[in-house]
Amino acid sequence: MTVAKSNDFKYLSMMTMNTNYGVMYQVRLCSKLGRKTIGVGADKIQALNLALMIDEEINKQVVNGQPVEIDYLKALVKEAQEALKVQKTEKLRLVKKDDLHILWDKYVSFHTSIGVWEETYILTTIQTVGNLIKRCPFQRLEQKNQVVEWIFDDSTRSSKTSKDRFKLIVAAIDWNSKTDNIQRKWGIDYRDLLSSISIKSEKKTNTTCDDDREIDIFTVSEVYKILHALKNETYSRFPGKHYQYFKYIYFCWLTGCRPSEAVALKWENIDLIKKRIKFCEGQVNASGRIIKKKGTKTVSVRYFPINDELQALLETIPHRTGYVFLNAANKPISQKGLNGVWHTLLDAMEIRYRIPYQLRHTMISYHANNDYPIHKLAEIVGNSDKVLKEHYLKLDIERIKLPEIIKSV
Template sequence: MARAKKGTISVENFRGMLRLRLPRPWFNGKKKWFSLNLPDTPDNQKIARAKANLMENDFIYERFDFTLEKYKLTTAEPEPEISLSDLFFNYLKFKEKTLARSSMKNLISVHNKLLAMPENVLKNPNLVRSWLLEHNTQNQAKKDLCQIKACCSWAFDEDLINNNPFEKVKKIKGISTDEDPDPFTIQERNIIIQAFNEFCPHYYNFVRFLFFTGCRPSEGAGLKWENIDFLSKQIIFVEAIVEGHHKDDTKTHKKRLFPINQQLMEILENQPKIKNTVFFSEKEQNINLNNFTRRSWSRIFKDIQVRKRGPYHCRHTFITLCLDQGIPIQQVAKWVGNSPQMILKHYAGLTRSSVPEL
């Protein structure tokens, strides 16, 4: 059916039945639907259009009956009767065309949680929030609630619901995570690198590469030899390994160039070229970062006197040390694939420059 002109009544198909959607200005900006209780057929569409014309004429001549008794129409429910889990499933199908594998996996997880919620919980947004906090970590509950809010916002824009019931639900505060900047010192970095050289030499070059480029671990794991230009001495970060699967893209969806200094050249020249990816697991497969963190990275920290943080802190360390050396924020941002605003917000306060003697 063609979209109605602004200020006129549109005839819609909703679950195979015809309904009228009245112009918002007639009802102080609120959405208003009316069910005709007629199946969507060509003949019934003519009836629906006739009903719409009658109502439009009455409105023009200021005789519109806002009680609707005159038109003998049944007002549709303020919100169509669709469960939150069904609504999220529709959102899932909508997003699968554009989202990456890992992001879709997160949405599927949220949908499974909605299916596990009791019916009385699903009908109360505040109870949904409480259920998420009770059955997840605080950070995961925060992410899940954000996805549910986004789903309902999408559903509202698509006229599937009359309002977003989660719009006024209190946000869940996150707590510090492994991705929050908490850099290693130079001494700690060197101890970690030496420990890998002694106890886990297979990943020695990989760990050094993370520390000396500040790349995201997924980008380091996904780096291919074809994206290293030894002639111009540049690395092209254009892909990643996410959950063991190759992804032809980076987190920011932008490729970036990184200069190869002598330190990096030594790492790359000493890395065996037995696969198309530069770094690989001990079984010569794509590096699964979860396995690497659990089996190799965590094991190293049992033998050294350094407070444990995750591999992502190699990136934090590189950025912080660059700022300590006085490298402009714009240049650091370009190297690591962040915006200067993000660098300033999260890292500028972590530099360790000593106070000058005035």
């Protein structure tokens, strides 16, 4: 283990606090970053290494011109602390050549080398599954039933998502068995196990579509409670912390665009006279790296009409050049930065957690089931008629008059 020293840090300093439970450690960001603090536990060596991780992440964000989001840093620390807890509870044993994480690394290394995966896929899905495998306390191929139980026991994931994660693990094992890294029987055993896993059917409001994300929509009431809380900073500890995301979230709700499209949107692609928006770019933060892509997921260019309330929203944004949505630091909005606020907000409001992407599914679902022409809706949201009919129609949602509903914020 690398042990950091207190003088290794560029953007923060270490602090100690005497509490009833003993000495606790905190990191304090430098004055340029607002001197905010993050708790890093009671173990000095662990605290120093967590501080080093925070410092390196801040440096990465500064170099890439990204805003430094305190909520994201806190989430990073929490994830690292949880991983350390898992490590401490595991029994010490020798790593073997057919351990799951070794087989996974071979699978990923080969497929990365031949260029069959896009960079965003590697930095998101593949890295997520890789981290999951490293945390798994069951690494032996013989422990396949324990692996499945451990993956599906995580209540923060849906059953479908857990099965999708396991499906990739099975693909890695099957590939290793076909390339003689392990016996062929393991590929067969794990494929049979995967086929035996059936997911209980859920409500009709839960199906799958766009980007293989589950459709798990909000109610209109929930959407407007969220918008109201962001606008009025009902649950924000610091001025401007939540409001900076209000117009971005409101825009995503009104247009049903993908978050990557809203983040990448520039004023040059908004025509307030012709009343239309041109979606032609995407921008995502994949493991700390900003990846920009020309075109949308389904087409190179998509136009969206600007109605009165969307026009009114856009006219409240003071600047008219560069990125449309900027955060409190006057930098392009960060979906990663929003995630921490989103968690905090939904928890405080006691609204069941769903990712911000579900605003897109919610907008499409309500319009599809409230007499908006399907072919026109498909065109403006960047999906096909077939997808809308198969995944969005006849969901168990209330019928509403959308033009009245979306004027109320």
